[in-house]
Amino acid sequence: MVSNLTRRYRRGGKTINAVDDVSFTIEPGETLALAGPSGSGKSTIARLVLRLIEPDAGGIEFEGNDFLALGSAALRAQRARLQMVFQDPLAAFNPRATVARVLDDPLRIHGIASRAERPRRVAALLERVGLSADLAPRAIHEISGGQRQRVAIARAIATKPSLIVLDEAVSALDVSVRGQILELLLDLQRQERIAYLFISHDLGVVRAVAHRVILLDAGRIAESGDARDVIDAPQSAIGKALVAAAPRLNRTRSLGRP
Amino acid sequence: MNPLRRFLRTPEAVAGVVLLGALIAMALIAPLLFPGDPQAIAGPALLPPFNDWSLPLGTDRLGRDVLAELFHGARTSLAVGLAAAAAALAIGSVVGTLAGFAGGLVDEVLMRITDAFQTVPSFLLALAFVSVVGPSLGVVVAAIALGTWTGPARIARAEVLSIRERDYVASARAIGMHPLEIAFREVLPNALPPVLAMSSVIVAAAILTEAALSFLGLGDPNRVTWGGMIAEGRAVLRTAPFLSIVPGIALVLTVLGVYLTGEGIVETTAVRRGLS
Ligand SMILES: Nc1ncnc2c1ncn2[C@@H]1O[C@H](COP(=O)(O)OP(=O)(O)O)[C@@H](O)[C@H]1O
Numbered sequence: 001m002v003s004n005l006t007r008r009y010r011r012g013g014k015t016i017n018a019v020d021d022v023s024f025t026i027e028p029g030e031t032l033a034l035a036g037p038s039g040s041g042k043s044t045i046a047r048l049v050l051r052l053i054e055p056d057a058g059g060i061e062f063e064g065n066d067f068l069a070l071g072s073a074a075l076r077a078q079r080a081r082l083q084m085v086f087q088d089p090l091a092a093f094n095p096r097a098t099v100a101r102v103l104d105d106p107l108r109i110h111g112i113a114s115r116a117e118r119p120r121r122v123a124a125l126l127e128r129v130g131l132s133a134d135l136a137p138r139a140i141h142e143i144s145g146g147q148r149q150r151v152a153i154a155r156a157i158a159t160k161p162s163l164i165v166l167d168e169a170v171s172a173l174d175v176s177v178r179g180q181i182l183e184l185l186l187d188l189q190r191q192e193r194i195a196y197l198f199i200s201h202d203l204g205v206v207r208a209v210a211h212r213v214i215l216l217d218a219g220r221i222a223e224s225g226d227a228r229d230v231i232d233a234p235q236s237a238i239g240k241a242l243v244a245a246a247p248r249l250n251r252t253r254s255l256g257r258p
Numbered sequence: 259m260n261p262l263r264r265f266l267r268t269p270e271a272v273a274g275v276v277l278l279g280a281l282i283a284m285a286l287i288a289p290l291l292f293p294g295d296p297q298a299i300a301g302p303a304l305l306p307p308f309n310d311w312s313l314p315l316g317t318d319r320l321g322r323d324v325l326a327e328l329f330h331g332a333r334t335s336l337a338v339g340l341a342a343a344a345a346a347l348a349i350g351s352v353v354g355t356l357a358g359f360a361g362g363l364v365d366e367v368l369m370r371i372t373d374a375f376q377t378v379p380s381f382l383l384a385l386a387f388v389s390v391v392g393p394s395l396g397v398v399v400a401a402i403a404l405g406t407w408t409g410p411a412r413i414a415r416a417e418v419l420s421i422r423e424r425d426y427v428a429s430a431r432a433i434g435m436h437p438l439e440i441a442f443r444e445v446l447p448n449a450l451p452p453v454l455a456m457s458s459v460i461v462a463a464a465i466l467t468e469a470a471l472s473f474l475g476l477g478d479p480n481r482v483t484w485g486g487m488i489a490e491g492r493a494v495l496r497t498a499p500f501l502s503i504v505p506g507i508a509l510v511l512t513v514l515g516v517y518l519t520g521e522g523i524v525e526t527t528a529v530r531r532g533l534s
């Protein structure tokens with residue numbers, strides 16, 4: 001649960017409110033989408049929710065605790081429950097890393113499996129996201145973009161989180177790969193009841209995967225509600241503009257949403 | 259084209275490798291070719307070069323074999339140069355990484371210390387350090403490292419400042435990795451290439467500094483050094499100039515070899531990066 005979150009940046013003497021008084025709640029197993037034009041504060045909210053940056057005002061409650069009050073050690077431990085997948089799957093990994101190391105790190109850091117057991121866990125994670133376990137020894141830069149994003153998802157689910165923040169996680173992928181990754185995310189959600197904070201500027205994708213949507217405009221919430229209702233009949237000016245700018249909206253396949 | 263082939267196509271780089279290879283060979287075979295103490299008397303004093311084939315480069319004022327001294331001096335130069343440069347690069351990368359990654363007060367304090375070290379000319383710093391602590395190989399290495407770590411520290415810090423904003427650092431934080439592990443395992447290795455690109459210049463400077471310290475009588479007295487040989491020869495510069503010229507030429511060729519090899523490596527890797 002996020003309440004009245006605000007984050008300001010100063011640039012050239014001017015102060016801009018990148019995120020301005022934003023509040024929302026995400027239920028277990030739910031997908032909440034954040035949509036809005038570039039620069040509307042989506043990534044800033046993602047970083048705030050993960051406490052990669054600190055807010056100037058507002059509160060975050062996560063699994064019943066005051067998330068902002070956690071000290072550094074408690075925060076590191078709590079991070080197991082709250083994961084992130086980035087837009088650019090190449091930039092999200094240490095350029096020197098191998099697939100095995102990337103997946104081994106969270107298991108080691110959170111003491112999820114013993115050293116002897118971890119290679120088997122890594123193989124199981126790879127299979128869980130539809131990759132071959134033979135990929136483990138490969139360098140991250142040797143595998144394809146779609147495989148990399150699957151590895152990023154495997155890393156995110158390694159610690160059994162209850163919430164994953166997906167910041168434009170499918171935006172950099174080819175259309176065909178994008179569909180497969182979305183299917184994988186929905187499958188994981190059904191099986192593990194993971195909640196997603198799904199950030200995207202693509203309303204077609206949002207309509208296909210999200211339960212609810214928040215439309216952002218210049219750091220403020222312009223409109224929110226059931227994803228289909230909002231996208232089919234936007235009330236706000238920014239909503240209408242976004243829908244008008246997404247011509248293929250109606251042709252996007254609905255992905256397993258009732 | 260593979261990098262090695264490209265490297266070997268650059269004439270300067272090849273010259274550098276040949277010079278450096280000769281130096282390393284000299285350093286390695288010195289104890290085999292000239293077993294005994296190179297500072298022991300081997301023949302009559304001030305024997306000119308090319309007169310006696312058992313003493314090809316002649317002898318110095320005390321009758322020591324110049325060629326044996328030259329070979330053993332290569333050992334000292336190389337050992338001190340590499341050790342001091344390695345120490346300077348290690349200290350510099352660690353300080354630069356901590357400063358850049360931690361930011362805030364830690365950065366402020368570490369960079370003021372770096373400034374302080376950089377304000378004092380590195381040779382004076384080394385001179386003062388050796389004068390106070392006393393000359394030995396380890397002290398000379400430490401003294402040289404003390405004056406040269408600031409350059410690598412600044413470069414490492416600048417690189418870390420850009421790396422720490424990358425997504426993979428955010429990813430490491432998001433999985434709960436400890437900040438020190440992030441700094442030294444995720445950030446530092448990726449900040450190293452531009453720091454290592456400086457190493458040839460640092461090794462060359464360290465070799466010269468060691469020679470200068472030895473020239474002033476502040477080298478390890480138990481070891482032959484080229485700087486010490488030049489200082490020795492100075493007393494008889496008019497009658498036996500070769501005593502100073504021979505180690506002087508060795509020094510120049512070594513520094514040139516190290517520098518050209520380093521440039522060649524930087525050039526080759528830069529080209530490779532540019533192509534990919
Ligand atoms: N580190 C930063 N320093 C200064 N301004 C920033 C920084 N990060 C984001 N901003 C500004 O905050 C606003 C929101 O950015 P962002 O959250 O990245 O938007 P989005 O992800 O929706 O495109 C933009 O105006 C951006 O320029």
Ligand SMILES: [Mg+2]
Pocket residue numbers: 042043044
């Ligand atoms: Mg963004």
